[in-house]
Amino acid sequence: MRHFDYQNGEMFAEDVPLSRIAGEVGTPVYVYSTATFTRHYRVFADSFLDTKALIAYSVKANSNIAVLATLAAQGAGADVVSGGELKRALTAGIPANKIVFSGVGKTRAEMGDALMADIRVFNVESLAELRALNEVALELGKNAPVAFRVNPDVTAGGHAKISTGKKENKFGIAWSRAEEAYAEAASLPGIQIVGVDVHIGSQISDLAPFEAAIIKVSGLIKRLRAAGHTISSFDIGGGLGIPYGNNTAVPPPPSEYAALVKRLTADLDVEMIFEPGRMIAGNSGVLLSEVLYVKRGEDRDFLIIDAAMNDLLRPALYDAYHDIEPVMQPDLDKIETYDVVGPICESGDTFTKGREMPKLESGDLIVLHSAGAYGAAQASQYNTRPLVPEVLVNGDEYAVIRSRPSVEDILKAESMPDWLTKHENVTDI
Numbered sequence: 001m002r003h004f005d006y007q008n009g010e011m012f013a014e015d016v017p018l019s020r021i022a023g024e025v026g027t028p029v030y031v032y033s034t035a036t037f038t039r040h041y042r043v044f045a046d047s048f049l050d051t052k053a054l055i056a057y058s059v060k061a062n063s064n065i066a067v068l069a070t071l072a073a074q075g076a077g078a079d080v081v082s083g084g085e086l087k088r089a090l091t092a093g094i095p096a097n098k099i100v101f102s103g104v105g106k107t108r109a110e111m112g113d114a115l116m117a118d119i120r121v122f123n124v125e126s127l128a129e130l131r132a133l134n135e136v137a138l139e140l141g142k143n144a145p146v147a148f149r150v151n152p153d154v155t156a157g158g159h160a161k162i163s164t165g166k167k168e169n170k171f172g173i174a175w176s177r178a179e180e181a182y183a184e185a186a187s188l189p190g191i192q193i194v195g196v197d198v199h200i201g202s203q204i205s206d207l208a209p210f211e212a213a214i215i216k217v218s219g220l221i222k223r224l225r226a227a228g229h230t231i232s233s234f235d236i237g238g239g240l241g242i243p244y245g246n247n248t249a250v251p252p253p254p255s256e257y258a259a260l261v262k263r264l265t266a267d268l269d270v271e272m273i274f275e276p277g278r279m280i281a282g283n284s285g286v287l288l289s290e291v292l293y294v295k296r297g298e299d300r301d302f303l304i305i306d307a308a309m310n311d312l313l314r315p316a317l318y319d320a321y322h323d324i325e326p327v328m329q330p331d332l333d334k335i336e337t338y339d340v341v342g343p344i345c346e347s348g349d350t351f352t353k354g355r356e357m358p359k360l361e362s363g364d365l366i367v368l369h370s371a372g373a374y375g376a377a378q379a380s381q382y383n384t385r386p387l388v389p390e391v392l393v394n395g396d397e398y399a400v401i402r403s404r405p406s407v408e409d410i411l412k413a414e415s416m417p418d419w420l421t422k423h424e425n426v427t428d429i
């Protein structure tokens, strides 16, 4: 069931009317549904109940600590890519032995924090990183559990900017160098080899690239074992896509993905690790916004809304499609065509062009759907627009889980060097 849907003529998030949140918190604001997060996590995890598997939710998709705690309560682990995300995951109560650390450029300080926390595994992406990790581990008297992220040279992903498994991408150990990387790792006293890792891209809408990658990596696991390495985990990353709306490809359901993974890995005797992000968070949230103005252009109408590309970057950065609906159930006889745009001073600040939608007016509320993943997490304060707040709904209650800073809060983080305070007209912040 949809947890963002019309009840008595207006859209609710679970049992809370969105108009109430807009009135009390203001717009723009992200609104998340606990029930949807939980259901998506359960659908994914339950497809692997009969398998040794760790579901390490990819924190980057939506990193709010309340969201992480919601998933932790379901048993989720975490895939983190920075010391900051590690801190978030631990703060939200995700046990360290369910945390995997990915990323192509971990710093020594981040490695140290993760070693001291005793995380499950470091997904290492280069020999230079491996050597640094070995040194940090030895300094701290630790042994770093390592899987190499390998680059299987497979094409996958909904957009060039989120495709990661080709040899020209910066990610992973080059396929032809994987075995020598394991040989070197085996010789380092601060490193313990535990597994293999791969992540080929995001918003993947068919199973073929997963199949290709799993087959290639399974072969590698067999060769590594034959060379004497202990490979007990196989992390196949995230990447399973979600339906975004009418003109985008519909990805297979998690049950089909799970069936494929199980079929291809049945004889490997490994613990599987998954790093789903979008699949869990994407359709668990909407961006709620108010129409500021309708402007009649030369050859088109612009719907100018109070959300902008700094709040939801996906359309500007990846030409992403998001369904847009009015909060008040519309009269479907009155359809108009709009370019939906934000207030930022760039033409790229456009959510969609030439979209047929119910007629809207100044003051109307709208939602941009499928905004729970890579929405708030990628927001900025460009144009000095305060960071967009986040609200989590749970049944008939809601809580602000990230508040909107004031402009004063923003200015407080900046400071005036001495040589400028002497100028006339400079006000104290």
Ligand code: LLP
Pocket (backbone or CB within 6 Å): 058, 061, 079, 102, 103, 162, 199, 201, 202, 203, 237, 238, 239, 240, 275, 276, 277, 278, 279, 314, 318, 373, 374
């Ligand atoms: N694991 C690793 C190592 C990753 O780099 C990613 C995503 C994931 C897991 C989770 O992938 P997912 O299940 O969410 O597809 N900002 C872009 C997506 C960037 C994905 C980056 N890596 C967007 O809004 O489409």
